[in-house]
Amino acid sequence: MARITxxxxxxxxxxxxxxxxxxxxxxxxxxxxxKGYEYSQQWMKDNKPDVVFLVxxxxxxxxxxxxxxxxAIGTAESYAPADEGWGPRPxxxxxxxxDLASHIAQSVIQQDFDLTIVNKMDVDHGLTVPLxxxxxxxxxxxxxxxxxxxxxxNVVQYPVPSGxxxxxxxxxxxxxxxxxxxxxxxxxxxxxxxxxxxxxxxxGLINKEWDLAFLxxxxxxxxGLAKMPHIDYVREAGSEGIELVMWxxxxxxxxxxxxxxxxxxxxxxxxxxPASNTAVGHLILENQ
Ligand code: DHB
Ligand code: FE
Numbered sequence: 001m002a003r004i005t006x007x008x009x010x011x012x013x014x015x016x017x018x019x020x021x022x023x024x025x026x027x028x029x030x031x032x033x034x035k036g037y038e039y040s041q042q043w044m045k046d047n048k049p050d051v052v053f054l055v056x057x058x059x060x061x062x063x064x065x066x067x068x069x070x071x072a073i074g075t076a077e078s079y080a081p082a083d084e085g086w087g088p089r090p091x092x093x094x095x096x097x098x099d100l101a102s103h104i105a106q107s108v109i110q111q112d113f114d115l116t117i118v119n120k121m122d123v124d125h126g127l128t129v130p131l132x133x134x135x136x137x138x139x140x141x142x143x144x145x146x147x148x149x150x151x152x153x154n155v156v157q158y159p160v161p162s163g164x165x166x167x168x169x170x171x172x173x174x175x176x177x178x179x180x181x182x183x184x185x186x187x188x189x190x191x192x193x194x195x196x197x198x199x200x201x202x203x204g205l206i207n208k209e210w211d212l213a214f215l216x217x218x219x220x221x222x223x224g225l226a227k228m229p230h231i232d233y234v235r236e237a238g239s240e241g242i243e244l245v246m247w248x249x250x251x252x253x254x255x256x257x258x259x260x261x262x263x264x265x266x267x268x269x270x271x272x273x274p275a276s277n278t279a280v281g282h283l284i285l286e287n288q
Contacts, residue, residue: 002100002177002184006047007250007264008040009190009218009283010133012056012243014125015276017089020132033280036270037133043267043284044134044145049187051097051147053104053173054127055249056191058152059084061124068157069116071169073108074150075101082122091128092138097147100180104149107176113169123150130191133282155192155243160230166245167226170252177253190250192243194271195236196278205238206279212271214244215281219266222251240278255287262288 016033019025025034061082063069079094105115127150135145154160161169170188177186194214197205214237217225226248233242254264264285272280 002180002182002186004174004177004186004188004253005049005287006187006267007190007254007285008130008134008187009247009250009281009285010130011193011275011278011280011282012126012129012191013276013278013280014084014129017125017129017132020137021090033272033275036272036280036282039268040134040282040284041136049146050184051100051149051186053149053151053177053186053188053253054130054191055151055153055189055246056126056130057155057243057246059124059126060156062118062121062152065157068154069152070154070161071113072116072118072152073101073105074118074121074152075105076119076121079121079123079127079148079150081128082124084124089125089128091132092143094123094127094131094144094150095147097149100177100184100186101149103180104173104176107179108169108172111172111175113172118150118152121150126191130189151249153246153249155245160242161245162230163228163245163248164226166248167222167252170249170254173249174253188250188253190247192246193237193241194244194279194281195238196240197238198240198277200239202238204277206273207236207238207241208271208273208279210236211279211281215269215271215283218247218251218283219285220263222248222256226252251285254285264288
């Protein structure tokens with residue numbers, strides 16, 4: 001059977017992608033950010049997954065106010081990097097895993113979560129920046145290290161899903177993966193966040209104390225964290241801090257107090273401010 005062995009949590013700031021693409025990673029401003037991912041890039045090589053299930057949000061790129069799926073699973077063969085206004089990022093096309101993605105769609109929908117099925121979509125910084133941070137920049141002619149199943153969550157236009165629903169969905173995804181016949185090592189990533197607000201009177205808001213407590217609770221008490229209402233995210237972590245509900249999907253797919261395995265091991269933890277307007281947070285958890 002397939003198994004989820006690890007989860008990765010990381011912010012997705014578009015300027016990080018630009019810093020990589022423009023060769024600026026060793027600039028004084030960016031160097032501390034990329035230093036936090038040196039361990040992670042080696043970890044990816046040492047723990048190479050067969051498939052990454054990548055939970056992220058689209059930023060009105062593939063979707064728009066015309067069409068707002070709450071949860072959308074990519075079942076396509078491939079996904080092109082999107083043009084977000086400066087041309088597509090010079091990174092490889094993302095290769096999908098249509099067979100596992102279709103199985104997960106079938107299983108998760110039968111567990112009463114209504115997913116939108118996406119057979120054609122471009123992927124924006126929400127997906128490509130986490131891949132760049134974890135995998136580095138692929139050389140000419142190289143692809144990403146493994147297939148990726150994109151899973152887009154609406155955290156842009158209210159109403160957005162609750163933390164509890166995201167956590168429960170993660171558990172359904174875990175069941176789905178474990179009912180797939182082929183032996184596959186699957187990693188699940190939760191991306192976006194941490195505290196940031198890009199607009200309005202509180203633009204530039206960062207809340208380090210709250211972010212660090214979120215990281216602690218995500219590891220030790222995800223059930224309690226899942227109960228946190230939206231207003232707390234927005235008040236404490238800014239209007240775009242709501243992206244953090246996506247981390248609960250990945251955490252819900254890992255072992256927890258209701259499964260026989262113990263709490264996952266923290267392989268790596270990193271936090272840094274500033275990166276553009278966002279507090280960069282990052283965790284790697286391994287199921288034991
Ligand atoms: C920034 C952060 C985001 O999450 C995003 O989607 C766009 C911009 C920023 O910090 O600049
Ligand atoms: Fe974002």
